[in-house]
Amino acid sequence: MTKRGRVQLRRIEDKTSRQVRFSKRRSGLFKKAFELATLCDAEVGLLVFSPAGKLYEYSSSSSIEETYTRYKQFALAENDVTNRNVNEDTGNVQNNGEDPSYCNILNEISDRCNSQNIDQMDARELDKLKDVLLEALRLTQSRKVSLTERAVGTN
Secondary structure, three states, X not given: OOOOOOOOOOOOOOHHHHHHHHHHHHHXXXXXXXXXXXXXXXXXXXXXXXXXXXXXXXXXOOOHHHHHHHHHHHHHHHHHHHOOOEOOOOOOEOOOOOOHHHXXXXXXXXXXXXHOOHHHOOHHHHHHHHHHHHHHHHHHHHHHHHHHHHHHHOO
């Protein structure tokens, strides 16, 4: 009996062997996607195109389109967060259509941290910084809940 070792990752030259390997690997991949969805209650979407261009798909929800729509919503939300750039020179957050109070709080945090070393702040200044950080945390959590509810509401 031969011992199975690690498969060398390189293109299989024989077309028939490549197709057999693709089919077996695809089946294993779909099995793992199903297991992940079942065991972890995760929403899983999987798209595989064969070398011949045939589409194979799996979705743990009712359709791959729903999973893709949900993905696009999260990608859009992630893009919104990424677009809130920090100005390298001033450390101020640029307001790209975001709530101005949120940007003001972030700018205040940035100003406080840039103006002096935290080690040099007295108790009163640290207390003010703590209050500003807690408000930023509250607004961030609120925004996250809002985005999550919006994404879940579309399913």
